[in-house]
Amino acid sequence: MxxxxxxxxxxxxxxxxxxxxxxxxxxxxxxxxxxxxxxxxxxxxxxxxxxxxxxxFDNFLRFFHSFYFWQLIRNTLLINVYVLIFAFPVPILLALLLNQLPSLRFKRFVQTVTYAPHFISVVVLVGVLSLLLSPNHGPVNNLIQLFGSKPIFFMADPSWFRTVYIASGIWQTAGWSAIIYLAALTSINPELHESAVMDGANKFRRILHIDLPGIMPTVTILLILNIGSFMTVGFEKVYLMQNPLNISAAEVIQTHVYKTGLLQGKYSFATAIGLFNSVINLILLVSINKILKRMGKSSLW
Structure with missing residues (x-):
């Protein structure tokens, strides 16, 4: 034995x-x-x-040669690039700011307010967006008209789709995502801050030289995981926000797989598209992990 x-x-x-x-x-x-x-x-x-x-490989070739191939790739990539640029840093900034709050009661209040939207159903969220951004009675357009501008049909304009998607996503997930960074900040030795204060470092420099490097391994791991799902967009929210007017910017690979496979019954073709998407995600995951490992950063393996 x-x-x-x-x-x-x-x-x-x-x-x-x-x-x-x-x-x-x-x-x-x-x-x-x-x-x-x-x-x-x-x-x-x-x-x-x-x-x-x-x-x-006939199903794959059929997808690659289809007229909507580049549109799907473009829409999927743009949404994920915007999420990575605008949405990914927000929880980090929120956690760093919350960590500096001197009042524990106020800190808990802000945390509760910011992560409460995470528990709202996606269906409810999209319904709220439709009401808030309505061109007829929505408060956002009422405010726009108050300043003398014409109302904007946000939910039907392709140029506004990504902005509404990203902004609502930040509002819903930033507070919840910040929890893991707050947990990482608690592991930083308080003596480092005490020494920095004695050396005359202000809060900004302490955040820059102590807090941010302290949570960088966590940031790196989450970045790898985000890039590993780079070609995957939240299906439910995108699908619920779609309509015939904004479909040119709203149709992504996941919604196309759903429509092709389940609604049209083209199971082999939809599986080929989904497999192609998964392979791209795998390549991105392995590549970014290898790059960061060579740079001496944290990695998954």
Whole structure:
């Protein structure tokens, strides 16, 4: 009996606790990969997955040569680039500012107010956006008209789609996302701040030279995870915000897969698109992890 096996036996109770998680991932994450093969087949429900004829890369080539291919790629990339530029830094800034608040009661109040929107349903959020931004009775357009400008149909204008999507996403998720950075800030040795104060460093310099470097490993890991899902946009919110007028900016890969696969019944074609999207995400994840590891930063492996 090997040493490792004896170690497992000694800690069998810990492995039993881990067992439900392993079973969950095997059933709901790994077993469904069996169906990915239909991306390379002309799937026919009557013949099943094994009985459907192979078509090789025809589904992928069909997607690459489609007239909407570059539009889907462009919309998906632009939304994620804007999220990375504008939404990703906000929780970091919020956590750094909250950490400097001297009043614990006020700090808790701000935290509660900022992370409460996280619990709002996406359906409710989009409904609220439609009411707030309505060109007829919405308070935002009422304010715009008060200053002498014409009302803007935000939810139907393709040029405003990404702005509304990103801004509402920041409002809903910034407070919740800041919690992990606040937790990382608590691990910073207070003596570093005490020494900096004695040396005459103000709050800004302490944030810049103590707090920010202290949470940088956490920032790096979350950045890797964000880039690893770079081609994935929140399906529910994008789909609910779509309408025939803004579809040119709102149609992304995830919504197209849903419409093609479930609504039109083109299962093989939709699976090929989804697999292409997943492969791009995997390449980005491995690449950014390798780059940051070479730079001496934190990495996933």
């Amino acid at each position: 090997t040493h490792k096996f004896r170690k497992v036996l000694r800690n069998y109770d810990l492995y039993l606790i881990l067992l439900p998680t392993i079973v969950y991932f095997l059933i709901f994450e790994y077993w469904p990969m069996y169906g990915v093969q239909i991306a390379f087949k002309n799937f026919l429900a009557m013949k099943g997955i094994w009985g459907s004829p192979w078509v090789g």
